[in-house]
Amino acid sequence: MAQIRLSSISKSIDGLHTLNNVTIEAAAGESVVILGPSGCGKSTLLNILAGLIPPDEGQVIIDGQDWTNRTGRVSYMQQKDLLLPSRTILDNVSIPLVLKGTNTKKSRTLAQQHMEEFGLLGFENYYPRQLSGGMKQRAALLRTYLFASDILLLDEPFASLDAITARKMQIWLKDFAHKHSCTIIFVTHDIEEALLLANRIYVLSARPARVLKEIALDDSANSTMVKEEILSILDSETGDTYN
Amino acid sequence: MKKFINTAKKSSALFTLGLLLLLWEKGVSWYEIPAYILPAPTQILDGLLKHHQLLIYHTSTTLLEAVAGLSLAVILALIIGFLLHNLRVLYTAVYPLLVFSQTIPLIVLAVLLPLWFGWGVLPKIIIIVLVCFFPIVISFLNGLDLVDPDQINLFRSMGATKWATFKMVKLPTALPAFFSGLRISATYSIMAAVISEWVGAQRGLGYYMTLQQKSFAIDQVLGAVVVICVLSFIMVKIVDLLNFLLMPWNRNQLVR
Numbered sequence: 183m184a185q186i187r188l189s190s191i192s193k194s195i196d197g198l199h200t201l202n203n204v205t206i207e208a209a210a211g212e213s214v215v216i217l218g219p220s221g222c223g224k225s226t227l228l229n230i231l232a233g234l235i236p237p238d239e240g241q242v243i244i245d246g247q248d249w250t251n252r253t254g255r256v257s258y259m260q261q262k263d264l265l266l267p268s269r270t271i272l273d274n275v276s277i278p279l280v281l282k283g284t285n286t287k288k289s290r291t292l293a294q295q296h297m298e299e300f301g302l303l304g305f306e307n308y309y310p311r312q313l314s315g316g317m318k319q320r321a322a323l324l325r326t327y328l329f330a331s332d333i334l335l336l337d338e339p340f341a342s343l344d345a346i347t348a349r350k351m352q353i354w355l356k357d358f359a360h361k362h363s364c365t366i367i368f369v370t371h372d373i374e375e376a377l378l379l380a381n382r383i384y385v386l387s388a389r390p391a392r393v394l395k396e397i398a399l400d401d402s403a404n405s406t407m408v409k410e411e412i413l414s415i416l417d418s419e420t421g422d423t424y425n
Numbered sequence: 426m427k428k429f430i431n432t433a434k435k436s437s438a439l440f441t442l443g444l445l446l447l448l449w450e451k452g453v454s455w456y457e458i459p460a461y462i463l464p465a466p467t468q469i470l471d472g473l474l475k476h477h478q479l480l481i482y483h484t485s486t487t488l489l490e491a492v493a494g495l496s497l498a499v500i501l502a503l504i505i506g507f508l509l510h511n512l513r514v515l516y517t518a519v520y521p522l523l524v525f526s527q528t529i530p531l532i533v534l535a536v537l538l539p540l541w542f543g544w545g546v547l548p549k550i551i552i553i554v555l556v557c558f559f560p561i562v563i564s565f566l567n568g569l570d571l572v573d574p575d576q577i578n579l580f581r582s583m584g585a586t587k588w589a590t591f592k593m594v595k596l597p598t599a600l601p602a603f604f605s606g607l608r609i610s611a612t613y614s615i616m617a618a619v620i621s622e623w624v625g626a627q628r629g630l631g632y633y634m635t636l637q638q639k640s641f642a643i644d645q646v647l648g649a650v651v652v653i654c655v656l657s658f659i660m661v662k663i664v665d666l667l668n669f670l671l672m673p674w675n676r677n678q679l680v681r
Contacts, residue, residue, distance in 0.1 A: 232582040254584035264579050268597030268674050277593070281585045309674045329583050 184243075185210040185365050186231070186333065191240035193226055200226050201237070202390040208382075210332070211363040213356075215376040217412065218386030224369040225260075227391070228337050231367065232258050244333070258335035259326045261342050263318040265310040271321050272297070272306035278329035293328060299358075300324045316347040323355070331362065337369045352378050373412055377405045385412055387419050394419055464644035472644040473651065479633070484652055486629040487622065490546055491614040491660070494553025498610060501554065502561035509562075510569045510595075511587075520566075527559055531617075535624040549621040549629070556617040557610035561603065568602025569595050601675065604668045611660040615653055 184207040193201040200223040208214040218224050229235045231242055236251035249255050257278065265274045272290055275297075279289035297303045300320045310318055319339055326334055336355075340348040356379055359366050370376055376383050377399070385395040395415050397408060446466045452458075453465040460468055473480065509516045531552065538548035572595050580590045622631025630649050637645035669676065 229578070234578055234582055253582050257579070257582045260575060260579075262573075262575060264573070264576050266576075266594060266597065268600075268672070269593075278583050281580075281583050281589060311674075 184208060185212075185245060186367065187241075187243040188227070188231060189241050189243065191227065191230060191237045191242075193223075193230065193235075193237050193239075195226060199390040201230075202392040204240075204386070204391060204393055206367075206384055206393070208365050208367055210365055212381045213359055213366040213368065213379050215368045215370060215380035215383045216386060217370060217373065217376045217383050218391060219388050219416070220371050222386050222389050223391040224371075224386065225337055228258055228335050228367070228369055231335060232256055255330065256333045256335055257326050257329040258337055259319075259322050259339050261338045263310065263322040265318055265321055265325075267310055270307045270309060271302060271313065274310065275302075275321055275324045275328060278325060293324070296324055296328070301354075314347075315343050316351060319343060319351060327364075331364065333365045333367070334359070335367050338371070339368075340375070341370075341372075348375075355379065373409055376412075377408060383408075383412070385415055461641040461643055464647065468644045469647045469651065472642070473648040476645060476648070480630075480648065480652060483628055483630050483633040483649075484656070486546075487615065487618045487631070487653075488656060490549045490618045490622075490629065491553060491656070493546075494550045494618065495557050495610060495614040495660070497550065498554045498557035498561060498614075499607065502558050502565055502606075506562050506565040506569065507591075510566060511591075523559070523562070526555075531556065532620070532624070535621045538621070539625045544625055544627060549618055549626070552621040553614055553617040556613045560609040560613070561606040564606030565599055565603045568599030571602065572598045597672075600672055604664065604672075608661055608664050608668075611664045612657045614660060615657045619653055 186206075186208040188204065188206045191201050191204045204227060206214065206216065206227075216224055216227065226235070230237050233242070233249055233251055233253040233255065240250075241248060242250045244255055265271075266277075269277075272293055276286070276289035276293040279292055280286060284292070294306065297306060300323065302317060302321060302324065305313060305317065310321070313321070319342075323334075323336075323339065326336075340351050343351065352375055355366075358364070366379070368376075368379055380399055382399065383397045384393050385397065386392070387394050395412075397411070399405075399408065450465045450467060453463060464472070505519075509519060534555065535548075535552055538551055542548040542551065576594055577590060580594060585593075618629065619631040619634070622629035623635055624631075626632040630653060634646050634649045637643075637649070
């Protein structure tokens, strides 16, 4: 059974038809990538999944429960790290614990246990502006993880990093998700990134977004052929060359 | 050599000041201007030293009024800023009036307030609050609006209460703007105290200056001006220190 199910989601924002009957599922421990052109409504989809905005139609089901228009189950991470400049890294990543009612000292202790795995050991008392882009994104990821360790929603999390750092982060994330069997919903417009991370890819159309194709990637999948397939789907749909 | 140039750059304003004072000193003696029209800087300094006890007495009153007024203005600005930011109805109902209230000539209020509240300290403090409140509340409100909406959404997604979001996200974001408003108000506070004392008081630097001016002791008037400048400068520096202490994450950006 799917751990996360977005069923038949439709949404218009300010009269603009953004999502058109989108159904997406993710099984526990699966990495699902939502791939689509920029501005196609991927972020709106994640906002609906996080419960920040209600869909016009459709439902959000997580672990068999209806989480439509309800926050507090999953948090998400964006291209922007959204770390608070006023707090040290340790205090930033322990925010979700504090918000859940854990006292500050205990939250810090709990967060501290993860600093090494996220490559932040020794930087606990630094402020965000003192850290590199990659480290800030790892801190943001740790914050997301500490909110809900079983499901991570990631909205183009590495898009602002340079190619080399982004590549390192992708590989690190893949190992991490595998080790902790996290369910990941990963939004991107980067086909290479999608191919590296996904167990399954949903290819979305330009706005109003609908699912053009669902591609399962097992170990035998030939990534070059899958890439060709995705490109041809996107080309035929938009009439433009996708890059 | 580089160090020397840096020190020279930093103290170049002091050098300009020294040059101007020298010109003033020499000008006064060259044109033989009498002290009851324009005393020389050295005469002002003389006066300051001679009457320092009297000056300290009046300065303490002015300083007390300014600090009390400014503190009240800060508390009021924080409360009203918080309310206006969180209640849009209140914002639309009150904000235009707040701006409009700044068009009332302050000197008239300074004259009228003693009629209603007597000649004591209270009307002075009211004037100072009125003067200092506005820059703080406006910059505080602007600062609160600087928060990234995505940041608010993130906190919402984590199930944060409105108060938690305000405390953890909005307040720290608004602090730099709040302090730039407070910095302006700190310089106004001494000035506002002096003006309200000038209009009518029993003690304070403003009162002292009216007395001395009537007896043509211009060196004493200008001596009081020096004290006022120094006090205003100290007030600003205290605000800068608070800024430094309250925003450790901003520290190396504060170096000027």
